[in-house]
Amino acid sequence: MNAVSTPPIFRLIVLGLALLTAIGAPAEPIGALAEREMRTLAADFPGRMAGTEQELAAARHLAGRLKVFGHGADLQPIEVRYTHVPAGGAEPVEFQGLSHNVVADRPGRSDRLIIVGAHYDTAASMTPEQAEAGIGGPDLQGLDDNASGIGVLLELAARLVDVEPEHGIRFIAFGAEEVGLQGARAAVAAMAPEQRERVDLMINIDSIITGDHLYAHAGPMTVAADPAHGEARDRMLAIAAELGVELKTNPGLNPDYPAGTGCCSDQVAFDEAGIPVVNIEATNWRLGDRDGFQQTSVSEAFPSGETWHNSRLDRIEHLEAHLTPGRLSERPAQVVQVLLALLQEQAGFGP
Numbered sequence: 001m002n003a004v005s006t007p008p009i010f011r012l013i014v015l016g017l018a019l020l021t022a023i024g025a026p027a028e029p030i031g032a033l034a035e036r037e038m039r040t041l042a043a044d045f046p047g048r049m050a051g052t053e054q055e056l057a058a059a060r061h062l063a064g065r066l067k068v069f070g071h072g073a074d075l076q077p078i079e080v081r082y083t084h085v086p087a088g089g090a091e092p093v094e095f096q097g098l099s100h101n102v103v104a105d106r107p108g109r110s111d112r113l114i115i116v117g118a119h120y121d122t123a124a125s126m127t128p129e130q131a132e133a134g135i136g137g138p139d140l141q142g143l144d145d146n147a148s149g150i151g152v153l154l155e156l157a158a159r160l161v162d163v164e165p166e167h168g169i170r171f172i173a174f175g176a177e178e179v180g181l182q183g184a185r186a187a188v189a190a191m192a193p194e195q196r197e198r199v200d201l202m203i204n205i206d207s208i209i210t211g212d213h214l215y216a217h218a219g220p221m222t223v224a225a226d227p228a229h230g231e232a233r234d235r236m237l238a239i240a241a242e243l244g245v246e247l248k249t250n251p252g253l254n255p256d257y258p259a260g261t262g263c264c265s266d267q268v269a270f271d272e273a274g275i276p277v278v279n280i281e282a283t284n285w286r287l288g289d290r291d292g293f294q295q296t297s298v299s300e301a302f303p304s305g306e307t308w309h310n311s312r313l314d315r316i317e318h319l320e321a322h323l324t325p326g327r328l329s330e331r332p333a334q335v336v337q338v339l340l341a342l343l344q345e346q347a348g349f350g351p
Contacts (some may be wrong), residue, residue, distance in 0.1 A: 027113030031333025042316055047138030048122045050176035051080045059100040062173045065154055070161040071104035078186040079150055083178040084124040087131040099175035101183045106160055108168035111198050114347050117266050118149030118205040118206035119177030119314050123309040140311040143319055147207035152289055152335045174266050185263040188273045193350030196273055201232050201346055202209045204267035208331050210307045211282030211295040214247050217262030219271030230277040231258055236278060238318030239341045243335045253290040280335060
């Protein structure tokens, strides 16, 4: 059967087998590495506030993992400033220090580039009320936000280390997302205009565990300028459907958030720079203000219907106990599966 007549699902099966067996893939089930790395980052590096020693330790850990997988990895410093309010009534701290982006490249044959990003930092407490409520601070594991995205990024990097893509793939673990997307903005600012023009797509992965449903979104600014910039989102939705993975997009029930687009994570910096983006997240755009901020129904386990930045909720034990059984394994596997297929199309590599 020739390529033109082969049904899409068969092409995806062939791709999956090739990725799992012929391209230097880890010899374990898809998603297993992502889950393991997600759990390690959350459990061993809580309180990854931008510019702190704990964030630096996490950055070095991620660089080490990328090197184990066969990539070179650079720590690129970012100057950060913000106010942190410690718990217990202590005075606010005007923090100034260095955060880092962790960057690894898989070179391609052309000068075109695909960027895959996820942030690894966790939130600080910005007000006395947040500090006392456990929002942000040194105890925040941030399993969902965003050890989950980092786990997927690391598995993608491990599985693609031996591919020979037509277009280069750059993996970036962003620092300082929680203090104004400073890591992503620094990455964009470091690119000259001609370098930005060579970026075909930025893929962002943020918070894929707590939310009821997985969503894929394009960038509102780039899609408004050219609807064709929603193509990667549409391909993700089609790929997911062919793989039997439930993947939605913002239905546009809140007029401030146009249908098919998202907001509020590192992809925003690239969208503002005119670079096409696609963001994958888990939430529920039909709840609350229908703006994507309420992730699940209000319950005793989730009093506000969300776990964002909450050190008592966004942690391994709580999410394992109160989400559907197997969620911490299933979601990373689904996202890795969809993004592997998308990257095969966008970067251009076998089978």
